[in-house]
Structure formats: structure tokens, C-alpha cells
Amino acid sequence: MYRYDQFDERFVRERVAQFRAQVKRRLDGSLSDDEFKPLRLMNGLYLQLHAYMLRIAVPYGTLASRQLRQLALIADRYDRGYGHFTTRQNMQFNWAKLRDVPDILGLLADVEMHCIQTSGNCIRNVTADHFAGVAADELEDPRPTAELIRQWSSLHPEFSFLPRKFKIAVTGAEHDRAAVKVHDIGLRILRHPDTGETGYEVIVGGGLGRTPYVGKVVREFLPRRDLLAYLEAIVRVYNADGRRDNKFKARIKILVHEIGTEEFRRRVEEEFAQLDGPTINADPEEVARIAAYFAPPAYEKLPAKSNAYEAHRAANPAFATWADANVFPHRVPGYAALTISLKAIGEAPGDISSEQMRLVADLAEKYSFDELRVTHMQNVVLAHVRQADLFAVWQKLCEAGLATPNVGLITDIIACPGLDYCALATARSIPIAQALSKRFADQARQKEIGPLGIKISGCINACGHHHIGNIGILGLEKNGVENYQITLGGDATENAAIGGHLGPGIDAKDVPDAIERLVDVYLAQREDGEIFIDTVRRIGVTPFKEVFVAKTHAKSKEPENAVA
Amino acid sequence: MAQPKRVPLPAILLANDLLDGDVVFSTGNGWSRNPAEALIARDDAAADRLEAQAKADFAAQLVVDAYLVDVSIDAAGVPTPRHFRERFKTLGPSNRPDLGKQAQYASAHPH
């Protein structure tokens, strides 16, 4: 994985010293709260409901074991012994104290980590496919591209005060696991249909939040050498023309929508033509230097199938169940990628204790070339495990409560922190996830239902990606009570779609029943081998809506009936 | 001059401690982390005094995000915010009863 050079190292250290001085000046009154707030946000420090929250950047979700161990140390020494993985593949600590943050940043710098650009109106942490370098359907590893963009966008002097935050995702695979179509910019590495040259499809203006949009293809094929100049052109157009008069209309998606894809493309191409490409685009030598950090690890030559693995599967049904759900095929014979689910039944999605962090770090060191990935689904991946070692890894995971066999299933729920932590929330998310997880805990039933993504946000900002959940749940407030809107048919993949509303919002206690009714419609109507989202696509929202609305309506009528 | 809009009374004043981030409650002459020690303003004069404290202690780099919260008062005289958002601020994360004020202070148990 990428290692800091001297420049990176010095820069991050300087930022720590700078922030230490800023905190001091805030405390002695030489910086006002208004002056200090943007400074702390630039270092990933938010004030939440109960405490400060520190958001740590995990570039494209990749972590080394020593980095995860350092996070565990920080969790124990300065927080409450746990952390939370977010849908931007970052880690959040929920109980940081302002007085400790300079020291925490110092500990992060020790392991080449920081919190820079995890907040504010700048280019945020670049995300990528968590099976980068592993998946058989991958044309090219997206991480060198993501790293290049990270370097270009870090403290970009022109783009530190954009109209709003800006998120970029990259995939090099056919199947989109990085949700590139719902980012400000999504990049898909592809081959030119005629020349066979690799380049990028550039998708702009996707996004969730108040006005969700699927992104539009602005360039069907961008030669790789032009990447940074083209990104520069896009962000320049946005910086100049994006709206600054209204926070809710300030994202690039609104600009693309208001002026139309054609006009947006024209402006970008015009800007691109005027830019001095060679001074912006990365030097091919630098590109090669970065790419070398992501060279495949030293795999052993192994038979495609491990007899030991097969024998353990046959002898241990629980292991086989886990492997069926959590193991992903690796393109190198004899290896597998495995997902460690952070969705134990009844627990908060994405939370991980310091003890678990240490265990996962040890497993990565011993079995997976010292590297792990955080997924935007709030799970963790060990990307290169020998099939023969899977059983041993599973046993260790079992001991730590990390062997929940539910990846991609109905209890693999994405949930933002919601009103249990977040100052912007309108309702809680975590208890809804917990209730649903318990309701659908039965393993056989989960398997019977098959792939189904539930995503929950605690407010319209949509950090929990509810719009692109096959079933989306949005927590709002209605008459002083938490109220939940349900959407159906969202999709985060290459078939990206925004879910449609099913009807009026419902109370928290009614959510599990409502979701169960939707699942029942699917089970009754599905054709052979059809997964949930495909049934929704085939039969449409109406059959689901009918059940949903009829029941909700009946419920609201109940008191009257009781009187009559 | 028009009166600034104020929450209905009775109310308490809560804020976050600048250095620690913890939720703190005005006791009338200082700040406590214990919600049971919050001074309850029952009339405009008392609420005015709390607002003046909010302003002064914000200016003195003691607290941030200070605001009045309307409360109901139980038989034991303990205030509970009427809105669920602030109720969570006086309790802690609902999925982690081992954390936050609910774990620290007996009187902060959910009602």
C-alpha cells in the first residue's frame, strides 16, 4: 500500500502542530468560535450531541495492520474503546475531547494517518471498490487512480472552499461496488471499444441527500493521461458556476441538473481545452511510482481448490454457512477475499471495539499480507487469504463475535449514527437497524430471502444511503415523534436507481412489520432465482405499495374503529 | 424592541463544554454534567439570567452551543426535556446504556 514520502510526512506533522496552536488560541480567546469552527472541521473534528466526534480519513478504505492497531490504542486511551466505520470508508470516534485531539492527531501521524479533508467544502476522502486488486471482474486496480486523486486534491489551493463538499469514487470493475453513480464524480476504468486502450468513463452529478440524482456520463472515454486536467476542469466549472446562495442547492448535482448535461459538458470541455494539461496531469513516472505501491502481494502458487477448505466446509455446517455468505472469490488460484461483518445481530452497524480491531489487525498480518479494507457497507475485508487458512480465521472471528454470516443479506444493514450521536439527525437510525436485525436474525430465513440491502439514514442528508437501499428507511420527525419513511427499489450498483416512496411515514415500532410485509410480497411473487431488486423491477412498486398503504391506513383507522 | 422568541417555560440551559465536549447544564452560577443539578427557570426573569450566563460563558471560552430547552418536571423535581432530541442529550446513545449520562447519573434514567 501507499507509503508517505518525506514531503507527506512533514506536511502532516506540521498540520498537527498547527492545530495544537489553534486549540491553544481558541482556549485563550484569541480565536473566536466562529474563527475556530472551520479550522477544527478542516481537521475532521465535529461537535455532536454528546461530545466531539473525530473523523479519520482512511484513503480508499485501505488500512495496514499497524494503523488499525493504532486506532485501537486511540480508542482505548482517548475514547470509549470503540470506533465506527462510515459509508465513506472512514473511521469515527464519538467521544474525543478537544484537549486531546492534538495528541490524537500526533498518534495518527505516527502511522501515516490524519483527519484532513474529512469535513468542510473540499474534496473528501476518495473511495474505491473494496475488492480492488482482487475481483475477477476487474479490469484494473482503482487504487493507484484513487491515490493520484488524493494527492492532487489534498490541499488543492483552488479547491479548498468549494460551494459544498465534493466526493469522488473509483471502480475498475464491471460490477460497481463503490456506488460511483451516486458521487459528485464517479470514475469507471474501462477499455476503449476500438483501440483497447484503458481510460475512464467520467460520471458527474450523482448524489443523495435532499435531492438525489444518479450521475450523468459527461465523458464516455477519457485517456488516462488526461485524468487530473479533466478533473480540474470539472471542479473549476463547479467552483465558478455552482450555487453558493443556498446550501441545499450547492452540490454539483444541482448545477448539472439546472443547466443540463449537454451544457455542463460543453463548459467542462471548454475549460479542459484551455487548461495547460501537461502542467496539471501527473508525470508518468510519478504515476508509475504510485502504481508500484499497489503491486500484487507475493502470492504463493496454489491449486485452485483447497482440499483442506473443502473438508472443513463438509465437516462444519456453520463454517460453510459463513463461507457461503462472507467469502468472495479471488482471482488468484487458492486464495479468497473475506468480509468480516460488523453487523452482528442486534448491534450497531459499523461499530468495532478496540479488542476486535486488534484481532482483525492480527489476522490481517498473519493471513492477508498485513492489509485490510473498510467497505462503504461498513464492514471490513481481508483481501488475500489462502483458502486453506479460512477455517482458522473463522475460528478466531467466532471467538471475537465477528463471524456473523450475513454479508449482502437482509441483516447486513447500513445505518448512519442518527440521533444517538449526530447533531443533525431528525430521528434515530441505530435502533431501527437493531430491531430489523433481530427480526430477520434466523439464518435459514435470511438465506431464503437472499441478497437484499436495507439502508437507514437519520436525516435527509442521507449518510446512510437510504435512497439507494433496495429498501430505504429515512428517519424524520413528525409532531414531536420519530417517524420513518420507507422507499423501495433503490440500487447502489451499476444499475443505480433512487428508491420510490411507498406511502406516509410510520412509527419506529411499526417498521419491522412493514419491512416484513414487503419481504413477503417478494417471496410470494419472485420467479426462480430472482433476487429482491429484480422482482421489484419486474413487478413494479405497486404490489408493495398496496400492502404497505393498506396496512398503514388500517393502523391509523384503528382508534376510530375501537370507538365505533 | 421585540422579545426574541423563547422556548416555553419551565426551561433549563444546556451546552457543550468547550474543552471536553460533554453536555453540561447550568446550575445558575456554574455548570454541572449532572442533568439533575440543572437550574430550572420557571419565569422570564430566571430564563433571562440563564441566557445572560450562556452569553458570558460562551464569551469566556467555557461552553459552546448553549441554548434553553423546555422541560417537564417529574414528581422528584427532575427536569426532562420535552423534545426527544434533547432528551438524548441528557441520556446518551440509546443503544449504549453503558455510555453517557444514563450510565453516570441515576437520575438520568429514561422515563
Ligand code: SF4
Ligand atoms: S444522515 Fe443525517 S443523521 Fe445520519 S449521520 Fe448523516 S447527518 Fe447525521
